[in-house]
Amino acid sequence: xxxxxxxxxxxxxxxxxxxxxxxxxxxxxxxxxxxxxxxxxxxxxxxxxxxxxxxxxxxxxxxxxxxxxxxxxxxxxxxxxxxxxxxxxxxxxxxxxxxxxxxxxxxxxxxxxxxxxxxxxxxxxxxxxxxxxxxxxxxxxxxxxxxxxxxxxxxxxxxxxxxxxxxxxxxxxxxxxxxxxxxxxxxxxxxxxxxxxxxxxxxxxxxxxxxxx
Numbered sequence: 001x002x003x004x005x006x007x008x009x010x011x012x013x014x015x016x017x018x019x020x021x022x023x024x025x026x027x028x029x030x031x032x033x034x035x036x037x038x039x040x041x042x043x044x045x046x047x048x049x050x051x052x053x054x055x056x057x058x059x060x061x062x063x064x065x066x067x068x069x070x071x072x073x074x075x076x077x078x079x080x081x082x083x084x085x086x087x088x089x090x091x092x093x094x095x096x097x098x099x100x101x102x103x104x105x106x107x108x109x110x111x112x113x114x115x116x117x118x119x120x121x122x123x124x125x126x127x128x129x130x131x132x133x134x135x136x137x138x139x140x141x142x143x144x145x146x147x148x149x150x151x152x153x154x155x156x157x158x159x160x161x162x163x164x165x166x167x168x169x170x171x172x173x174x175x176x177x178x179x180x181x182x183x184x185x186x187x188x189x190x191x192x193x194x195x196x197x198x199x200x201x202x203x204x205x206x207x208x209x210x211x212x213x
Contacts, residue, residue: 031127032124032125032126032127033125033126033127033133033135033157034125035159035165036125036127036133036135036157036159036165037122037124037125037135039135039157039165040122040135040137040155040157040167041121041122043155043167044119044120044121044122044137046066047062047066047112047120048119048120050062050063050066051063051112051113051115051116051117051118051120052116052117056113059113059116060109063105063108063109063112063113064105064109067104067105067108067109068105070166070167071104071108071166071167071168072158072166072167073097073100073101073105074097075158075166075168076100076104076169076178077096077097077100077101077104079168079178079182080100080181080182080186081182081185081189081199082182082185082186083186084185084186084189084194084195084199087195087196087199088196088199089196089199092196092199092200092203095203096202096203096206099203099206099207099210100206102210103206103209103210104177104181106209106210106213107177108170108177111170111177114148115148118139118140118142118146118148119140119141120137120138120139120140120153121137121138121139121140122135122136122137123136123138123152124136130159131158131159131160132156132157132158132159133156133157133159134154134155134156134157135154135155135157136152136153136155137152137153137154137155138150138151138152138153139151139153151172151173152172152173152174153170153171153172154171154172154174154176155167155169155170156168156169156170156171156176185202188201188202188205189201189202
């Protein structure tokens with residue numbers, strides 16, 4: 001099962017996702033969140049020279065550093081397990097979370113490298129709750145024929161009780177990485193017997209994907 005390749009393709013498909021679902025159920029109008037926009041702007045400003053690096057390895061190492069600094073992998077890692085997060089043993093957790101971080105970092109590297117040489121700027125935000133904010137962005141001054149010229153690039157920001165912020169998902173055109181991963185992970189676990197047995201199968205799959213790079 002090619003999880004990374006499937007997730008990467010799915011990121012750019014036009015499908016209904018969290019924002020569309022919220023609108024469909026009549027969610028109340030939300031306000032913009034300047035602090036979250038400033039947070040993502042800081043990330044994008046830091047990312048600009050990294051995405052503009054001439055050497056691909058330098059770009060990939062820089063993206064890895066950004067992910068480690070700004071993305072809450074522990075929170076995402078639990079989210080993508082769905083109900084199976086509560087069924088994971090301590091021994092499985094000790095193996096799963098480091099593997100998930102390596103795997104998810106690979107996805108961020110491969111996805112963000114598609115924007116190599118581009119400058120991405122914040123265009124607005126939706127404050128879904130005090131702690132859950134979606135910040136939107138786009139490519140500034142795209143080149144003619146750029147495949148991502150009209151793409152809306154999303155960043156889901158979580159604000160903790162102390163006001164500290166982190167990225168807990170990213171996507172484009174309402175397709176979200178963590179939501180795609182959750183669908184794939186929970187299906188894989190269920191198809192392998194669920195519970196601890198299914199989690200073992202997921203860990204084995206993640207190990208294979210990480211080793212393949």
